[in-house]
Amino acid sequence: xxxxxxxxxxxxxxxxxxxxxxxxxxxxxxxxxxxxxxxxxxxxxxxxxxxxxxxxxxxxxxxxxxxxxxxxxxxxxxxxxxxxxxxxxxxxxxxxxxxxxxxxxxxxxxxxxxxxxxxxxxxxxxxxx
Amino acid sequence: xxxxxxxxxxxxxxxxxxxxxxxxxxxxxxxxxxxxxxxxxxxxxxxxxxxxxxxxxxxxxxxxxxxxxxxxxxxxxxxxxxxxxxxxxxxxxxxxxxxxxxxxxxxxxxxxxxxxxxxxxxxxxxxxxxxxxxxxxxxxxxxxxxxxxxxxxxxxxxxxxxxxxxxxxxxxxxxxxxxxxxxxxxxxxxxxxxxxxxxx
Numbered sequence: 001x002x003x004x005x006x007x008x009x010x011x012x013x014x015x016x017x018x019x020x021x022x023x024x025x026x027x028x029x030x031x032x033x034x035x036x037x038x039x040x041x042x043x044x045x046x047x048x049x050x051x052x053x054x055x056x057x058x059x060x061x062x063x064x065x066x067x068x069x070x071x072x073x074x075x076x077x078x079x080x081x082x083x084x085x086x087x088x089x090x091x092x093x094x095x096x097x098x099x100x101x102x103x104x105x106x107x108x109x110x111x112x113x114x115x116x117x118x119x120x121x122x123x124x125x126x127x128x129x
Numbered sequence: 130x131x132x133x134x135x136x137x138x139x140x141x142x143x144x145x146x147x148x149x150x151x152x153x154x155x156x157x158x159x160x161x162x163x164x165x166x167x168x169x170x171x172x173x174x175x176x177x178x179x180x181x182x183x184x185x186x187x188x189x190x191x192x193x194x195x196x197x198x199x200x201x202x203x204x205x206x207x208x209x210x211x212x213x214x215x216x217x218x219x220x221x222x223x224x225x226x227x228x229x230x231x232x233x234x235x236x237x238x239x240x241x242x243x244x245x246x247x248x249x250x251x252x253x254x255x256x257x258x259x260x261x262x263x264x265x266x267x268x269x270x271x272x273x274x275x276x277x278x279x280x281x282x283x284x285x286x287x288x289x290x291x292x293x294x295x296x297x298x299x300x301x302x303x304x305x306x307x308x309x310x311x312x313x314x315x316x317x318x319x320x321x322x323x324x325x326x327x328x329x
Contacts, residue, residue, distance in 0.1 A: 039168070039171070039203075039204025039205070040171070040201070040202055040204060041171065041204070043164075043167070043204070044162075044164065045164060045168065045204030045205050046204060046205075047201075047204060048200050048201055048208065048209070049201050070162075070297065071206050071296060071297055072204075072205040072206035072207075072208075075206040075208075075209045075210065075245065075246065076204075076206070076208065076209055078209070078245070079200055079208075079209040079212070079213075079245075083200075
């Protein structure tokens with residue numbers, strides 16, 4: 001079974017790219033990875049269409065874990081998930097965790113072949129309950 | 130509604146948002162991340178750009194077009210929030226809406242926004258305009274258009290002393306008190322303009 005894919009959604013294109021660089025350094029090409037930052041004009045913000053594209057790019061039969069930064073990134077990611085085919089939606093989760101640390105830990109966990117649920121719960125140990 | 134009426138309504142509402150870009154930006158700079166004005170302007174311009182191709186369709190379809198466009202173009206949380214509002218209005222609108230059926234439609238749309246934003250009235254958001262407006266709509270009294278317009282603006286003013294507990298403004302805690310919520314303001318502007326157009 002393929003490894004869980006990781007999608008990074010930041011308001012900032014630079015944060016998204018930088019977090020993705022750190023993930024690649026940790027896990028190389030063993031985990032499907034896609035990232036997006038910025039709104040449709042390239043300014044700070046998030047873009048539902050680009051988030052949908054990223055989910056497809058990082059798609060894996062094991063599912064996709066999304067890491068987000070601030071509120072709008074989460075709301076737009078939820079919207080993007082709902083706009084995808086229903087059969088994909090059950091295999092996509094948004095992790096409640098800091099974006100950089102969360103992405104690195106999610107990818108490390110995913111690279112070992114963990115399930116989507118395990119990736120999410122490991123990542124969310126980073127967040128105060 | 131004729132194609133001309135749909136065009137006037139949506140153009141006027143989009144334009145009032147665009148005209149208030151700077152004010153919405155200033156409000157959002159005070160308690161948020163300062164992007165509400167430009168985000169709503171971007172979304173409104175995108176709605177205007179594709180509007181003519183939608184006008185022959187039923188109003189419900191035009192509302193869905195507005196919702197989808199806002200979701201795809203706004204870039205901040207207000208995109209999915211306003212997008213969900215318009216998408217649900219479009220989805221639930223009766224074929225020949227009267228006041229009672231429209232109240233029901235708006236009520237469902239507000240519920241969808243609450244769910245999308247994991248929020249409820251009283252948290253210094255657009256819901257603090259939408260919920261009082263729905264209440265006003267349901268009151269069986271004359272002068273509904275004027276009542277709704279007045280209520281929308283007074284409800285947006287009433288967010289000034291509120292403390293934000295959802296959205297970016299909640300990061301500020303007590304410091305969010307004393308500023309009008311930008312989402313409440315944009316919502317009141319849109320509802321006010323809708324009343325102007327429908328009231329003639």
